[in-house]
Amino acid sequence: MDKKIILVTGASSGIGEAVADQLAREHHTVVLTGRNRKKIEAAAREMASRGQRVVAIPGDMTVEEDVRAIVAESLKTFGAVNAVVHSAGVFRMNRLEATPTEEWRQVLDTNLTSTYFLIKYLLPHFYKQGAGHVIALSSIAGKIGFPQETAYCASKWGLMGFLAALRLEAAPKGVKVTAILPGATLTPAWNTFGGKLPRESMMAAQTVAEAVSYALSQPAEANVDEIHLMPSRDPFGPAGKA
Numbered sequence: 001m002d003k004k005i006i007l008v009t010g011a012s013s014g015i016g017e018a019v020a021d022q023l024a025r026e027h028h029t030v031v032l033t034g035r036n037r038k039k040i041e042a043a044a045r046e047m048a049s050r051g052q053r054v055v056a057i058p059g060d061m062t063v064e065e066d067v068r069a070i071v072a073e074s075l076k077t078f079g080a081v082n083a084v085v086h087s088a089g090v091f092r093m094n095r096l097e098a099t100p101t102e103e104w105r106q107v108l109d110t111n112l113t114s115t116y117f118l119i120k121y122l123l124p125h126f127y128k129q130g131a132g133h134v135i136a137l138s139s140i141a142g143k144i145g146f147p148q149e150t151a152y153c154a155s156k157w158g159l160m161g162f163l164a165a166l167r168l169e170a171a172p173k174g175v176k177v178t179a180i181l182p183g184a185t186l187t188p189a190w191n192t193f194g195g196k197l198p199r200e201s202m203m204a205a206q207t208v209a210e211a212v213s214y215a216l217s218q219p220a221e222a223n224v225d226e227i228h229l230m231p232s233r234d235p236f237g238p239a240g241k242a
């Protein structure tokens with residue numbers, strides 16, 4: 001596979017952390033971003049000590065100015081960005097009538113509006129270089145509705161619509177668009193929902209990272225539109241509602 005410069009959001013935890021590690025081990029250059037400066041800097045230091053080419057650029061994906069600065073700083077540091085893996089996201093479970101407006105906004109801002117900010121600032125660069133790859137972490141909740149997940153499902157269905165439109169809009173300019181739709185994956189996101197969930201049937205974050213790597217490794221003439229990746233046991237049980 002060609003070695004790429006790849007921006008990974010949500011790189012401080014879970015799937016994004018596994019993706020950043022996987023891509024660095026494959027000798028891609030990786031920009032790690034997330035709000036937790038300490039965590040991404042520590043991860044970047046460890047990767048650099050293994051000889052990997054990485055940088056940590058902290059920021060909040062719901063703040064447009066932060067996203068603009070993350071993209072600008074990535075381009076300044078490495079001169080180009082070839083792909084982005086957008087894994088930053090939040091999962092909240094609540095009955096609709098008990099969902100505070102603030103929580104609704106947080107889920108939509110983090111999972112959907114952040115994507116608009118990120119792609120808006122990256123796209124001119126992708127168009128200029130005549131190539132680029134947008135990979136976003138959607139969810140099985142971007143195809144199926146789950147009770148008590150109205151905000152989360154709305155954000156992920158919205159993301160699927162965004163990606164479908166972008167795929168057609170950007171393809172003539174050489175830009176690929178891939179949606180990754182995992183089911184339940186064992187990450188810190190589940191900590192708040194804890195003991196009730198059968199963790200042994202969840203997928204490892206590394207499995208999702210390998211799916212991202214597969215999408216990135218396809219030749220220029222092939223685009224992976226969507227990858228559905230579900231736990232093989234009890235995919236739609238309580239643990240399948242991610």
Ligand SMILES: NC(=O)c1ccc[n+]([C@@H]2O[C@H](COP(=O)([O-])OP(=O)(O)OC[C@H]3O[C@@H](n4cnc5c(N)ncnc54)[C@H](OP(=O)(O)O)[C@@H]3O)[C@@H](O)[C@H]2O)c1
Nearest residue numbers: 010012013014015034035036061088089184185187189242
């Ligand atoms: N785990 C699952 O079962 C599952 C299933 C399907 C889809 N997904 C999707 O996969 C993605 C990653 O989930 P995960 O399970 O890996 O969750 P996680 O372990 O909780 O990680 C979430 C990441 O998002 C970042 N993040 C959250 N809010 C942010 C903000 N405002 N600005 C910047 N970064 C922010 C966090 O970093 P900071 O706290 O450092 O900002 C963290 O790195 C999400 O989009 C999620 O919806 C997960």
